[in-house]
Structure formats: C-alpha cells, structure tokens
Amino acid sequence: MPRWLNIFTRLDWPLMFAVVSLTSISLLAIYGINISRDGDFFQFKKQLLAVALGSVLIVCTAWLDYRQIRSLSLPIYGFGLALLVAALFLGTTSHGGGRWFIIGALSFQPVELAKITLAIFLAAHLGRQAHNRLSWSVFLSSGLAVGVYVALTLAQPDFGSAMVLVAIWLAAVLFCGLPRHAWWILLISVTAAAMLLWNFGLRPYQRDRIMSFVNPSLDPYGASYNVAQARIAIGSGGLWGKGVGEGSQARLRFLPEASTDFMFAVLGEELGFVGLSLVLAFFALLLSRFVIIGQQSGDAFAGIMLISLAAMISFHLLINAGMNLGLMPVTGIPLPFLSAAASSTVTMFLAIGLAQSVAVHGDKRS
Numbered sequence: 001m002p003r004w005l006n007i008f009t010r011l012d013w014p015l016m017f018a019v020v021s022l023t024s025i026s027l028l029a030i031y032g033i034n035i036s037r038d039g040d041f042f043q044f045k046k047q048l049l050a051v052a053l054g055s056v057l058i059v060c061t062a063w064l065d066y067r068q069i070r071s072l073s074l075p076i077y078g079f080g081l082a083l084l085v086a087a088l089f090l091g092t093t094s095h096g097g098g099r100w101f102i103i104g105a106l107s108f109q110p111v112e113l114a115k116i117t118l119a120i121f122l123a124a125h126l127g128r129q130a131h132n133r134l135s136w137s138v139f140l141s142s143g144l145a146v147g148v149y150v151a152l153t154l155a156q157p158d159f160g161s162a163m164v165l166v167a168i169w170l171a172a173v174l175f176c177g178l179p180r181h182a183w184w185i186l187l188i189s190v191t192a193a194a195m196l197l198w199n200f201g202l203r204p205y206q207r208d209r210i211m212s213f214v215n216p217s218l219d220p221y222g223a224s225y226n227v228a229q230a231r232i233a234i235g236s237g238g239l240w241g242k243g244v245g246e247g248s249q250a251r252l253r254f255l256p257e258a259s260t261d262f263m264f265a266v267l268g269e270e271l272g273f274v275g276l277s278l279v280l281a282f283f284a285l286l287l288s289r290f291v292i293i294g295q296q297s298g299d300a301f302a303g304i305m306l307i308s309l310a311a312m313i314s315f316h317l318l319i320n321a322g323m324n325l326g327l328m329p330v331t332g333i334p335l336p337f338l339s340a341a342a343s344s345t346v347t348m349f350l351a352i353g354l355a356q357s358v359a360v361h362g363d364k365r366s
Helices: 003-010 013-035 042-063 066-070 073-090 110-129 136-154 159-176 182-201 204-214 225-236 263-297 300-324 342-361
Strands: 099-103 106-108
Touching: 003 342, 013 042, 013 263, 013 342, 042 342, 066 073, 066 110, 066 300, 066 342, 073 099, 073 110, 073 136, 099 110, 106 342, 110 136, 110 159, 110 300, 110 342, 136 159, 159 300, 225 263, 225 300, 263 300, 263 342, 300 342
Parallel strands: none
Antiparallel strands: 099 106
C-alpha cells in the first residue's frame, strides 16, 4: 500500500470531523459579522487563510513521525524561548495586550506557538519517568522551564497566555504523578505568585478587569461593559437563536471584539442554546479523541504531549466561555477554532496535526 494511502486510512476521522465542524461554524459566523458591518471581509479572508495554512500543517505533521519530534525537544524548547525573547524586543504591542510580529496587514503572536513548543518539551522531559512517580529533580526542573516561559509572557504583558502555559504544565505533571507533598509546594507557590503578581506584575487595566469581575457595578460603562453586553447577547438568543448575521449585539456594535474575544456570545445570540450545545459537543468529541489517541499509542511521550495539548484547548475554551458568561475575568484568550484569531487558529491546527501524527504512527492498542 502506498505510504500516502496508509496515512490517509490511519487518520483519526472523528477528530477531523470535530475540527471541520468547528471551523465551518467559525467561518460562517465571521462571514455573518463581516457582511453586517459594511461588507468588510478582511477578517473573514484572514481567517480563511489561517484555516488553509493550518490544513497544510495538519497534512505535513501527520506525515511526520512524532518520534522524530521527541528527539528534538530541547531545540524546540529553545526555539520557543527565542520567539518569546524576540517578541519583547522586536514585537509590537497590539490587540489590547501581548506582543505581535506584524508584517503589513498580517500579524502573528509568538506566544501561541510557544504553547506548542512547551507541550513537546514537557512530554519529552517528563516522559522519562512516566512509569514512576516524578522525582523532585524532574518536577522542579520542569517547573523552572515553565517559569521562564511564563515570566517572558507576563513581561509582554499577556496574563491570559501565561495562565495557559501554567495549565499545560499542571496537566502534564498531574498526569505523570506528583512527588510526595508536592501539593503543599504548589499551594504555597501559587499563593505567593498571586500576591506578587497583584502587587508588582499586573498593569492597571488588568487589575481593573479583575475588580470589575469581582464587583461588576464598580465600572458598568468601562471594564464591566463588555461582559454585560455579552450576557445580553447570549440571553437574547433563546433556544434556537436569531440566525447567522442577525444578532443585534454584534451587528449594531454593542458587543466589542465580537469576532475575537466575544465569539462565544455571538454564537449564543445567533445559534441559541441548541447551537451552543452543539459547539460544546464538538469540543467534547475533539478532546476525547486526544485522550483516546494518547492512550492507544502506548507511548509515554505521545500520551503526555496530547494531554498537555488537550489542557491547552480546554483552558482556552473554559476561560473564553467563562468571561463571556461573567464567570471569569476578561482576558484576550480566543475561543479555539472559532474566534477570528489567525495565530491561535494556526496553533490549534498544529496541535491537531500532532495528534494525527500519533494516530498514524503510534502503536495502537485495542
């Protein structure tokens, strides 16, 4: 059998079905927003380009044996580190936070790719002790590696992405098994880090977002405005929604950043409770396939990598949906596969490609 045909037959098609479904909903929703706003289709075209590039990445990554990636985990970590350092000196602050590389009308956020490089490094580093409880040396060295990424990300400043990096690490070490009494170290470290971050690390606008989350009445026309409009949009969608492009909150610009940060609210208004439930079902299918592929691979590196990537997607979904519902502070975390965020879309497609590489080349177990 030709190699390309063997790869095609071994692809995980339920995973591809979930990705295609979410991407189709995204393009339809972004098109509806653009057509209701003077017919400016730049965001739609940009997202379409990101989907096309991401599709190529899935094919190329699925063709590549993931075991080759494991042997390059340290250079891959160094590449992500170089991107974050370069972003501080060469990047441009844009889109309300974080550093971006901007070339003409196109932009890319380096920290998105750093999330993938961190997951690969952690999988290789922690995988050496996959069949035993993590030693303190491996646990602390992995924490140090994450800490460097987090510090550089906070310096941009990008609080939301920094928390995603921490979530990736936590998922990986919890999956492998923490050393004895490590919970106390984590609790003390998180408490100390939160206090230091609040007093010295957060910018004024970031503190305002957190305070408006705790007490929305403090600034109803400022920091709390976006969340209030998002909740109105979701509530007005009812059971079946108003229809694509017919959401008044997005169409009449009551809802800022409708196609990016608040896409969840747009979907709630236009597709209703039924549509949102379908979207969440697609996410559940996608995440379950990550876990199943990792388990069937029989490879510690593959299992840890896919758990870490699943944590990345889950945390994006949790934070974005939470801030749209007023359950989380507002951050610049896009909704995976759905928001008009090219950097995030390409990164998510790369994660899918890595999962497909494991599906194609892993030693499956029934």
